[in-house]
Amino acid sequence: MFKNQEITEGIYYVGINDRQKHKFENMIPIPDGVSYNAYLIVDEKTALVDTVEVQFGDVFINKIQSQLGDKTLDYVIINHMEPDHSGSIRLLRQYYPDVIIVGNSKTLSMVEGFYGVTDKTLEIKDAEILSLGIHQLQFYLTPMVHWPETMMTFETTQKILFSGDAFGAFGTLNGNVIDENIDIEPFWDSTALYYSNIVGKYGNPVQKALSKLSVLEIKYIGSTHGPVWKKYITEIIDKYDQYSRYHGEDGVVIVYGSMYGNTELMAEIVAQGLSEAGVQKIIIHNASKSDSTIIIRDIFKYKGLIVGSPTYCNELYPDIDSLLRKIEIRGIKNRVFGSFGSYTWAGVAIKRLTTFVETMKWTSAELNVEEKQGLKKDKYEECLELGHQVAELMKNHVDDLPHCV
Numbered sequence: 130m131f132k133n134q135e136i137t138e139g140i141y142y143v144g145i146n147d148r149q150k151h152k153f154e155n156m157i158p159i160p161d162g163v164s165y166n167a168y169l170i171v172d173e174k175t176a177l178v179d180t181v182e183v184q185f186g187d188v189f190i191n192k193i194q195s196q197l198g199d200k201t202l203d204y205v206i207i208n209h210m211e212p213d214h215s216g217s218i219r220l221l222r223q224y225y226p227d228v229i230i231v232g233n234s235k236t237l238s239m240v241e242g243f244y245g246v247t248d249k250t251l252e253i254k255d256a257e258i259l260s261l262g263i264h265q266l267q268f269y270l271t272p273m274v275h276w277p278e279t280m281m282t283f284e285t286t287q288k289i290l291f292s293g294d295a296f297g298a299f300g301t302l303n304g305n306v307i308d309e310n311i312d313i314e315p316f317w318d319s320t321a322l323y324y325s326n327i328v329g330k331y332g333n334p335v336q337k338a339l340s341k342l343s344v345l346e347i348k349y350i351g352s353t354h355g356p357v358w359k360k361y362i363t364e365i366i367d368k369y370d371q372y373s374r375y376h377g378e379d380g381v382v383i384v385y386g387s388m389y390g391n392t393e394l395m396a397e398i399v400a401q402g403l404s405e406a407g408v409q410k411i412i413i414h415n416a417s418k419s420d421s422t423i424i425i426r427d428i429f430k431y432k433g434l435i436v437g438s439p440t441y442c443n444e445l446y447p448d449i450d451s452l453l454r455k456i457e458i459r460g461i462k463n464r465v466f467g468s469f470g471s472y473t474w475a476g477v478a479i480k481r482l483t484t485f486v487e488t489m490k491w492t493s494a495e496l497n498v499e500e501k502q503g504l505k506k507d508k509y510e511e512c513l514e515l516g517h518q519v520a521e522l523m524k525n526h527v528d529d530l531p532h533c534v
């Protein structure tokens with residue numbers, strides 16, 4: 130019953146749109162949903178590249194059956210084992226009992242671990258080729274983009290790279306799946322949100338993968354989430370190169386926590402100082418209101434970060450404390466930092482923020498501004514000066530880490 134979109138000769142899109150989930154991985158808000166992409170190659174032999182979350186299994190199987198008709202499914206290629214892509218393996222076996230599960234040694238061990246499946250598997254090695262007839266699949270092991278078993282599959286005749294999570298984006302695919310046929314604009318920010326929160330910790334493995342793939346002439350990229358890249362291949366690869374080298378665009382993110390508005394007021398003055406010094410892109414987040422995944426996205430995008438926190442129970446304000454931990458976990462590199470805060474009877478926040486920036490090995494402004502109780506003239510001036518200092522440091526900051534490979 131389904132008329133699947135043919136991406137290029139003999140290769141069909143059989144993925145699913147998820148408009149039900151509120152938060153991806155129960156963490157990341159996805160108001161525009163997400164797609165789980167899967168691709169079916171029909172040749173002398175047939176192969177499915179990746180599956181979808183099992184809750185969408187009925188429609189998924191229907192799409193495959195609509196395309197295959199009386200043909201059987203010979204192979205399922207598993208580029209990535211996270212359950213949003215491997216979740217339908219057992220279901221597939223119910224409909225296609227002889228389908229051979231193709232993956233590397235780590236994949237197959239996870240297929241057993243997650244689903245208890247050990248039979249009819251094919252272990253492939255790096256650079257090995259599987260022939261389907263006209264279509265040839267070559268496998269590229271790309272560990273830690275996003276899990277240890279991740280790999281990519283390149284179809285050498287149509288030159289389509291099935292890239293797993295790499296180059297993925299949030300947002301459903303509405304009516305068409307290829308970038309040149311859809312409004313691509315919203316996908317740039319959702320690519321940044323996806324990269325920073327999902328793949329962001331693994332800058333070095335991403336750089337290694339990019340280097341490995343650089344020998345390929347790629348005409349399409351079929352990621353597991355978001356658009357099929359065709360027109361914007363150079364742009365999406367450039368973005369991944371920049372993100373994985375922790376390159377920040379010119380701009381500053383100010384994040385603050387505030388109970389009664391004293392630290393919040395300081396954030397406004399620091400922003401004024403940045404503007405006086407010529408910074409145009411200034412983003413201010415209230416850590417208690419903005420979702421932390423959006424803040425993390427912006428910290429990935431821009432080279433400056435200024436954090437403000439009151440002292441709370443002799444510690445950092447909890448929402449700021451939690452955000453800093455998330456930044457540490459992702460190992461974001463090479464940012465210009467500043468800090469400010471307020472307290473009522475004993476100031477601790479600045480000490481904690483100083484320890485944080487030392488741990489991160491970022492460049493920090495000399496000046497930290499900490500006010501006792503309400504904001505007064507001398508600290509008002511210091512907030513302006515903090516903005517000036519961070520702006521000046523950014524001008525002289527070499528923010529590109531060298532290519533790691």
Ligand code: FEO
Binds near residue numbers: 209294353354
């Ligand atoms: Fe979309 Fe790492 O799974």
